[in-house]
Amino acid sequence: MSTPPTPASRKAPPKPSVFDFHINTSEKAGVNHDDIPELEEDQEDHGAGGSAEGWATLSKTMTEYDEVKIKDCKEDMDTLLVFAGLFSAVLTAFVIELYRALQPDPTQMAYLLLTQMSQQLNSFTVSSGFVNSTHPLTISPPTFSPSISSVRINILWFCSLVCSLVTASVAMLIKQWLREYQSQENISPRSRSRIRYWRNRGLTQFRVLELAAFLPLLLQLALMLFFGGLCLFLQDLHRTVGWVVTAFVMVWFMLYVSTTLAPAFSSRCPYKTPLLKEPLQSVQRRFHQWRKRDAFPSSRVEARDERLLRTDQALDIPALVAADATLQDDEFLDKTIRKCLAESEGGDVSVCVAHIISNRSGTVVPSLAEIHVSELQKLSNIARSAIVRILLDALDRELEENEQARRKTTWLPWMRGSLICIGSALMPLYPSSVNVKVGGQVYDHARAGAMVTKLLSSNEDVARGTLEVLAFSKYQRLPSSFAVPPITTSKVITNIIAGTDACLAAKTVDATQLCQVVLYLATHFDDEGLREDWYRLHKMLSVLATAITEAQALVPDYPHLARHAAQQCLDSSTKLNLKHRGTVGTDLTDVLVHLMGLQEFQVVGRHLPTENEPTPKIYRMRIFAPNEVVAKSRFWYFLRQLKKVKKASGEIIGVNVVSIMLLSLAAVQVAGGMGANLAFVPSHIHEKKPLKVKNFGIWLRYDSRSGTHNMYKEFRELSRSDAVKSLYQDMAARHRARFRSIHILRVVEIEKSEDVRRPYIKQLLVPKLKFPLPHRVVKTRSTFVAHRPATF
Helix, strand or coil, X not given: CCXXXXXXXXXXXXXXXXXXXXXXXXXXXCCCHHHCCCCHHHHHHHCCHHHHHXXXXXXXXXXXXXXXXXXXXXXXXXXXXXXXXXXXXXXXXXXXXXXXXXXXXXXXXXXXXXXXXXXXXXXXXXXXXXXXXXXXXXXXXXXXXXXXXXXXXXXXXXXXXXXXXXXXXXXXXXXXXXXXXXXXXXXXXXXXXXXXXXXXXXXXXXXXXXXXXXXXXXXXXHHHHHHHHHHHHHHHHCHHHHHHHHHHHHHHHHHHHHHHHHHHCCXXXXXXXXXXXXXXXXXXXXXXXXXXXXXXXXCCCCCCCHHHHCCCHHHHHHHHHHHHHHHCCHHHHHHHHHHHHHHCCHHHHHHHHHHHHHHHHCCCCCCHHHCCHHHHHCCCHHXXXXXXXXXXXXXXXXXXXXXXXXCCCCCCHHHHHHHHHHXXXXXXXXXXXXXXXXXXXXXXHHHHHHHHHHHHCCCHHHHHHHHHHHCCCCCCCCHHHCCCCCEXXXXXXXXXXXXXXHHHHHCCCCHHXXXXXXXXXXXXXXXXXXXXXXXXXXXHHHHHHHHXXXXXXXXXXXXXXXXXXXXXXXXXXXXXXXXXXXXXXXXXXXXXXHHHCCEXXXXXXXXXXXXXXXXXXXEEEEEEECCHHHHHHHHHHHHHHHHCCCCXXXXXXXXXXXXXXXXXXXXXXXXXXXXXXXXXXXXXXXXXXXXXXXXXXXXXXXECCCCEEEEEEXXXXXXXXXXXXXXXXXXXXXXXXXXXXXXXXXXXXXXXXXXXXXXXXXXXXXXXXXXXXXXXXXXXXXXXXXXXXXXX
């Protein structure tokens, strides 16, 4: 995975990147080991109590994890040593008995000599006082050649004995390596964590645990070789005994192979061999090669003395990411890793969070600025809350350090990515993830909003960067993730106005989204600050109206996004004008209404209760209008015409917008206690399947010069609002009917194609629809016309 570059530190000298492991050895750097102070690494743990406590917890947790893992490995090694000893003893008895078949038998030579001597004694004759033997000397040195069967059996048994002894030897070496891995010195927890991470990388890189998992297979191979030689040995002695033993060995071999390969066909199978787990998973996943991605590149890593590793801060972030990838515990991430990052710089924290999200979501996250909401939704609520708090802590530290040092805060890339990640993690995509309480706090919306206020109050550069993030075109509802508290300082308002002017001049964000963010923040201004900066805010909104007019729309390919942003702007404009009349001028509202087009409103109202009628009837109407004000006006118009109820004697109970967005929530902040709770109330009625082309039937009544006419029309559009918009255009073109003279009685979606009545809609429902070209233009000119040759 490609890792993002770590922002350069402002401190001198700059420390290397988190992922730059090219560190000189003591020989190259000319470091004398005797000159290194033994307790130098302990000094860095006395700075912050929270960080030292976090590193102590991390060191303790990882030590316990290593003890459990290595204890299991040592127990396996002990079992292998016992089995290898017993097996070697049994095998040695067979080898001693059969290795003699590879050399000449001395008893055979003695037998030949005795036979020759007996024949000579029997052939003795006495003549002239002499004893003569007439039997000739026929003995000769025999030529020895071992049998092929003996050679095969000895090869199998000696190879089996070698495999068994190699298994015992390597098992003892592995136990020594693991004992050295667990050895600890009396050093600080932070240095111990660094050394543990460095040793663990070596343990993984040189595959010590994989070698330990290979030893049982080597011992099984030795057992197979022994059984093979045993079957051949018994075949030579007695064929019947050999075949019976061979049958039992074949049953064992088939059972061993079937239990080894069974996990490739069923993931629930408990017969799992550690060394073959990955190959069997590859078979199970249709032979797709499974590669385990290393979170950190291992190139350019040189051998180093562990005393130098104790003070190397470049290993802190990789050690934390490796610990989180090992445990995958949400509480550990929130309580331990968060404390360990209390002294890290913001760029390192951003890189660490990006890798943690990558490991937990299973997708590559190059940087926090490129993160997607779907990747964060794969994490649990506790993990998302922990990530938000880690990033908020990093931003707090950056602002506090600059404030204490009395230097200007610079807008850095990691700050942009952190703010995007925070907003994405808190984005209310689903109702269940909006008001979740974690650790007694309300999902950090309030703290995130306070952080936005801090960033806006810093300086113009930081305010501009914050506004660009909030107006990020990738997410429409990003500003709603931050519960911004009431803004009381005039410096924040000044920075917002200056940052907006800078964004418009640079043209880095869309004007409509920037207007949405500015109006959202302006609704949180207190009354005094709004009165003081009223003129500048009013002028800035006029500039935004001009910029929106030039841009024409938010996203040309998705006009419903422009309507949603314009609706949010109008809602904020209404709240702002209620605070201070005339803040948002008519030029901006006219532009926003033009972007919205027609929308469908559900207006509910009634007559005011009286003594004669304490419970009046409630009336509900579906009104198509460009905004809520026009919808209410037409509601009272039709209610006065139909039921004789006027606006002066009536009241509006509720107004809901029928929206094509999947979900839209209006946040209402309620102050109480030590913090602020967020209550979310739905303000939209959602249209089903907004991207499906549907057939609509509309019943209407309109007034012309000659009288009142009833009419039925059909349209083919994406939504009810689009169908009504097409209706108004059709009525204006065909019948010269004005907007105010049209009364829509009913709008129905025609689900069945058989129910469509109008022929101009039916012709679009045929199976093989073709569109002929009425003005076909021949692009090639036929200057020469070919004819068949004449043969007469």
